[in-house]
Amino acid sequence: MTVPAGAAAGAAAGQAALLAMARRTLGAASPRALVSGAGGAPMEVARDARDEARLSPARVIEGDTVRAHRVAGEPDATFGAFLDGIQRTERVGYLDAAPIVLGSVAAVVRERHEGRLRTWGGGFARETRVYLPLALLPADVPAQFEERGFAIADTLAGRRDRAVDRSAGPHPLELERAACDAIREHRGAMERRLADAWVERGPGALCVDGPLPGDAASRSPAVTGVVKSHRELQVAGEALRVVLALAAGERSSVLERTSATRVSVATWYLRLRDPAGRHPLWGLVRVEAAHAPGGDGVALAARADAVSRMVLAESRPLALPDSRWDVMVYPIRDCEEFLRASL
Amino acid sequence: MTDSAPAAPLGRVVATERRPNTPHEFHFWTALDSPVGIGTIVRVAGTQAVLGVRPVIYGVVTDGLSYSDLATPLHDVLGFDGRPAGPGAAPTHRTEIRLYTAAVLRHVPEEPLQPVPLGEVFLASAADVSVALRMDGYLAEGAQTGIPLGVYRAGGTDAPIWLDADFLVGPEAAHCNISGVSGLATKTSAVEWLLASIFAHFPASKGPVAAVCFNVKGPDLLFLDQPGALEDADRAMHEQLGVPAEPFAAVRYFAPLTAGGMSLDTLRSHEALQHNVSPLTWGLREVLQYAEVLLNRDDVDAKADALIDFVKERVLDQLFSDEVLSQPHTVSTFAGLEAWFRDLLRGMESRNQDGWRTHHVATIRKVRNRLVNIATRCAGLVTDGGVVSDLPWGAFDDRGLYVVDVANLEEDAQDLIFARVISMLREHLERGDLGVRQVVVFVDELNRYAASDGPDTYVRRMLLDIAERGRYLGLVLFSAQQFRSQVHRRVVGNAGTALFGRMDADELATPGYAVLSPAVRTRLATLEKGQLMVRHPHFTQPIFVRFPRPAVCRGRDGMERWPPAAEPGVEVALLRALKPLDDTLPLAWAQDLVALHGEEEVLRVRHAALRERPANVREYFQRALRGRAPAREPAPAATRPRAVRRVPDDDPYGP
Numbered sequence: 001m002t003v004p005a006g007a008a009a010g011a012a013a014g015q016a017a018l019l020a021m022a023r024r025t026l027g028a029a030s031p032r033a034l035v036s037g038a039g040g041a042p043m044e045v046a047r048d049a050r051d052e053a054r055l056s057p058a059r060v061i062e063g064d065t066v067r068a069h070r071v072a073g074e075p076d077a078t079f080g081a082f083l084d085g086i087q088r089t090e091r092v093g094y095l096d097a098a099p100i101v102l103g104s105v106a107a108v109v110r111e112r113h114e115g116r117l118r119t120w121g122g123g124f125a126r127e128t129r130v131y132l133p134l135a136l137l138p139a140d141v142p143a144q145f146e147e148r149g150f151a152i153a154d155t156l157a158g159r160r161d162r163a164v165d166r167s168a169g170p171h172p173l174e175l176e177r178a179a180c181d182a183i184r185e186h187r188g189a190m191e192r193r194l195a196d197a198w199v200e201r202g203p204g205a206l207c208v209d210g211p212l213p214g215d216a217a218s219r220s221p222a223v224t225g226v227v228k229s230h231r232e233l234q235v236a237g238e239a240l241r242v243v244l245a246l247a248a249g250e251r252s253s254v255l256e257r258t259s260a261t262r263v264s265v266a267t268w269y270l271r272l273r274d275p276a277g278r279h280p281l282w283g284l285v286r287v288e289a290a291h292a293p294g295g296d297g298v299a300l301a302a303r304a305d306a307v308s309r310m311v312l313a314e315s316r317p318l319a320l321p322d323s324r325w326d327v328m329v330y331p332i333r334d335c336e337e338f339l340r341a342s343l
Numbered sequence: 344m345t346d347s348a349p350a351a352p353l354g355r356v357v358a359t360e361r362r363p364n365t366p367h368e369f370h371f372w373t374a375l376d377s378p379v380g381i382g383t384i385v386r387v388a389g390t391q392a393v394l395g396v397r398p399v400i401y402g403v404v405t406d407g408l409s410y411s412d413l414a415t416p417l418h419d420v421l422g423f424d425g426r427p428a429g430p431g432a433a434p435t436h437r438t439e440i441r442l443y444t445a446a447v448l449r450h451v452p453e454e455p456l457q458p459v460p461l462g463e464v465f466l467a468s469a470a471d472v473s474v475a476l477r478m479d480g481y482l483a484e485g486a487q488t489g490i491p492l493g494v495y496r497a498g499g500t501d502a503p504i505w506l507d508a509d510f511l512v513g514p515e516a517a518h519c520n521i522s523g524v525s526g527l528a529t530k531t532s533a534v535e536w537l538l539a540s541i542f543a544h545f546p547a548s549k550g551p552v553a554a555v556c557f558n559v560k561g562p563d564l565l566f567l568d569q570p571g572a573l574e575d576a577d578r579a580m581h582e583q584l585g586v587p588a589e590p591f592a593a594v595r596y597f598a599p600l601t602a603g604g605m606s607l608d609t610l611r612s613h614e615a616l617q618h619n620v621s622p623l624t625w626g627l628r629e630v631l632q633y634a635e636v637l638l639n640r641d642d643v644d645a646k647a648d649a650l651i652d653f654v655k656e657r658v659l660d661q662l663f664s665d666e667v668l669s670q671p672h673t674v675s676t677f678a679g680l681e682a683w684f685r686d687l688l689r690g691m692e693s694r695n696q697d698g699w700r701t702h703h704v705a706t707i708r709k710v711r712n713r714l715v716n717i718a719t720r721c722a723g724l725v726t727d728g729g730v731v732s733d734l735p736w737g738a739f740d741d742r743g744l745y746v747v748d749v750a751n752l753e754e755d756a757q758d759l760i761f762a763r764v765i766s767m768l769r770e771h772l773e774r775g776d777l778g779v780r781q782v783v784v785f786v787d788e789l790n791r792y793a794a795s796d797g798p799d800t801y802v803r804r805m806l807l808d809i810a811e812r813g814r815y816l817g818l819v820l821f822s823a824q825q826f827r828s829q830v831h832r833r834v835v836g837n838a839g840t841a842l843f844g845r846m847d848a849d850e851l852a853t854p855g856y857a858v859l860s861p862a863v864r865t866r867l868a869t870l871e872k873g874q875l876m877v878r879h880p881h882f883t884q885p886i887f888v889r890f891p892r893p894a895v896c897r898g899r900d901g902m903e904r905w906p907p908a909a910e911p912g913v914e915v916a917l918l919r920a921l922k923p924l925d926d927t928l929p930l931a932w933a934q935d936l937v938a939l940h941g942e943e944e945v946l947r948v949r950h951a952a953l954r955e956r957p958a959n960v961r962e963y964f965q966r967a968l969r970g971r972a973p974a975r976e977p978a979p980a981a982t983r984p985r986a987v988r989r990v991p992d993d994d995p996y997g998p
């Protein structure tokens with residue numbers, strides 16, 4: 001499942017070594033190349049600032065309006081595994097107006113065994129690619145990267161203006177952003193692959209960081225997504241007021257999240273911790289689970305409660321010192337630490 | 344070194360810029376359930392060949408760390424809402440690490456000496472231990488000088504630890520010192536075990552070996568020829584190390600007489616154990632040679648020294664006449680010396696002389712007082728009658744153990760015995776006519792005899808001398824004390840092998856232990872009985888070992904099984920003393936003699952008989968006592984009861 005960066009680059013070589021090699025390759029490719037040095041703002045941050053907060057209300061499928069429900073019963077620690085992925089985007093340099101970007105992605109499923117987490121067999125993947133706008137570069141440049149064992153990807157792939165005119169290409173920062181998007185997409189695909197594998201052969205319940213990845217996961221009762229960020233809220237108006245007023249241990253009514261490109265899923269808000277003295281979104285997560293259409297309302301509520309109990313059980317140990325510890329469960333932090341150590 | 348079954352690694356070497364590895368130290372982490380602990384020996388398999396060879400590094404764990412991903416303890420408090428009994432167990436355990444530091448024991452190959460590389464870490468097998476401690480050098484076929492000290496155990500490894508006889512008994516290095524708190528450190532037991540091990544394994548090529556032990560405390564060493572209570576584990580370890588689980592076969596005990604002169608001053612006085620107990624008694628000649636031991640430096644000036652030398656050379660054991668004396672003297676006993684001085688001083692007085700042959704009368708008086716005093720201070724050891732009974736100089740047996748019991752003696756007598764026995768050993772070894780080529784001398788409670796502070800005594804100088812030069816002669820010092828810091832630095836410093844049992848925290852805080860990591864010190868402070876830490880010239884780091892209980896009867900147990908005999912009546916004592924000359928003498932004969940002539944008179948003749956060793960003892964007594972008036976009152980023949988057990992510091996029989 002793992003596609004190594006290449007024989008020369010070595011599957012086990014760290015990100016720093018790969019970056020150094022990529023920069024040497026670029027330097028060797030052309031005397032005009034401007035090779036980036038250490039430092040500079042991380043490329044992801046530049047991208048995130050662009051995202052805007054927005055409201056996109058979803059349909060209520062448990063009752064008629066969004067209400068607060070106390071989650072009945074004791075927390076229930078039955079998640080057997082956790083999935084998360086990360087990405088690293090680094091500027092290799094420029095050749096003329098063409099940015100060349102190194103993107104590494106990795107994802108892991110960590111299985112819980114007697115309270116300790118370990119990597120699920122086959123549940124780890126890591127890939128690195130060099131992103132180049134091929135149309136703007138002489139053909140021998142990508143060839144040299146390939147020769148050194150790098151996998152290469154076209155930054156312009158999927159863009160309408162692919163056959164750009166060399167003399168009037170797109171804005172270089174836009175090309176950088178396109179590379180970032182491609183890398184994010186790469187990571188999403190990798191997470192999807194791991195989730196699919198879990199749905200196929202994983203034993204027990206899987207908790208995923210973020211929305212449910214892919215169709216198989218969106219249909220499987222074994223997978224739960226826990227969304228920490230609320231840039232896009234699924235409620236508005238009165239429903240939003242109800243959600244922001246949820247007390248610790250309460251969940252909202254279940255909504256149906258639909259999208260043109262994804263299988264629709266059931267989703268609800270759940271308050272993990274008391275936000276007194278903080279912020280209305282503090283300790284609030286959005287849970288995603290497979291939506292079994294046709295089930296009656298009682299079954300839907302029971303399932304939302306059962307899944308909520310599983311998520312609530314993960315509120316300890318705290319994921320500190322991560323700044324998102326109010327919403328991040330500890331095993332997801334463990335996945336991140338694992339991935340950071342392996343990138 | 345390859346193992347028959349390739350074991351799984353139990354750790355991995357890690358190095359960071361902040362915590363780098365060096366040629367002498369490295370770090371590794373292990374699984375949480377790994378059997379590694381302080382003192383565990385490990386092997387690192389380097390992955391990168393250097394000059395065509397993949398390096399293998401051996402190390403011993405000296406420190407350990409554990410921590411979790413918690414950034415501050417406060418976060419744990421938050422996680423439990425401030426309540427330790429908290430809301431039940433969390434479903435996931437925090438990530439934690441076991442990070443160990445190991446000190447390098449050996450690099451293979453030894454050159455080039457580089458920092459320890461990254462690599463897998465394995466538990467050392469028995470074969471690895473042998474290489475790591477360089478024991479392979481002296482355990483190889485043909486070069487066998489190994490003396491087993493104990494076993495190293497960790498994980499599944501159970502490896503014998505050998506000392507090198509060339510470095511324990513000489514000539515490369517020598518001496519062994521052991522420290523540790525009373526009762527828990529098993530110091531005395533460890534030395535007994537080590538002597539048994541030496542006797543079992545000492546290489547024939549190095550010639551015969553014997554041991555002289557000074558019993559300085561209670562009944563400690565008085566039953567070394569008797570079997571002790573062993574557990575199965577002790578027996579198994581004896582077997583594993585090839586040391587027979589049996590008491591010493593050839594032990595001889597020596598003790599001076601009690602002040603009363605009736606019996607030997609030792610707790611080994613049970614009737615059933617007398618076959619190998621002999622008196623230790625010296626006469627004037629033996630004592631004068633070591634007079635300086637007992638004479639305080641401050642009051643024996645050069646003038647006194649000159650007179651003592653004069654007595655030694657011109658008066659002792661020869662016919663001496665002088666115009667000042669009323670008659671010629673042949674001085675060979677303290678009594679004779681006393682008579683000589685009396686005659687001399689009286690002669691000077693009558694002639695109104697205040698000097699004699701360059702000696703001033705005051706010096707003569709002083710020397711007389713000091714010398715004659717010795718007989719009183721060391722009564723029991725120094726016989727007035729001049730009977731000499733001594734260690735078998737010149738006839739020491741291979742694997743013989745000679746125990747000199749000085750536990751009940753005054754300090755003066757102890758010093759005299761140490762000084763003379765050690766000097767005699769030295770002289771005989773120098774001349775090569777002791778009977779054995781090397782002798783191990785065991786001195787327990789060394790802090791009493793070679794204190795780091797306190798006066799510069801003759802005994803301390805002597806111990807220093809053995810420590811510094813003994814190994815060339817085959818004179819080896821095994822010593823024990825509670826606090827190493829209280830012993831003269833050069834005495835312990837010259838011990839090639841140092842053993843440590845359970846240590847006291849205050850002692851561990853002294854500068855001598857600063858080289859040990861806090862973790863190793865903690866382990867030393869918590870060692871169980873039967874565990875030791877050893878330093879030996881071949882081992883680059885201290886190693887922890889276990890040893891078995893020695894297969895000899897402990898002093899305390901011996902006292903219970905063989906309680907000391909009541910001090911015998913003079914008649915029994917007389918028969919016992921004369922037994923070597925004539926073992927047919929009946930008790931009635933002795934009773935008649937004492938009844939007729941009185942104790943004192945009979946004892947006087949006994950001394951003379953022992954000195955002259957007549958062929959017919961009865962006739963000799965008859966002749967000697969003939970014509971002397973029978974005592975007016977028969978001496979009481981009642982036996983004097985003797986305490987069954989005696990606490991060393993509370994000696995009810997001290998003079």
Ligand SMILES: Nc1ncnc2c1ncn2[C@@H]1O[C@H](COP(=O)(O)OP(=O)(O)OP(=O)(O)O)[C@@H](O)[C@H]1O
Nearest residue numbers: 524525526527528529530531532872873890891892
């Ligand atoms: N290998 C052993 N394993 C377990 N116990 C032992 C071992 N060797 C000796 N012991 C026990 O430990 C106790 C103390 O032993 P020992 O008298 O040798 O200590 P010590 O350090 O000489 O004490 P002290 O300072 O009082 O003279 C004894 O009771 C003995 O039986």
Ligand SMILES: [Mg+2]
Nearest residue numbers: 530531532787
């Ligand atoms: Mg002792």
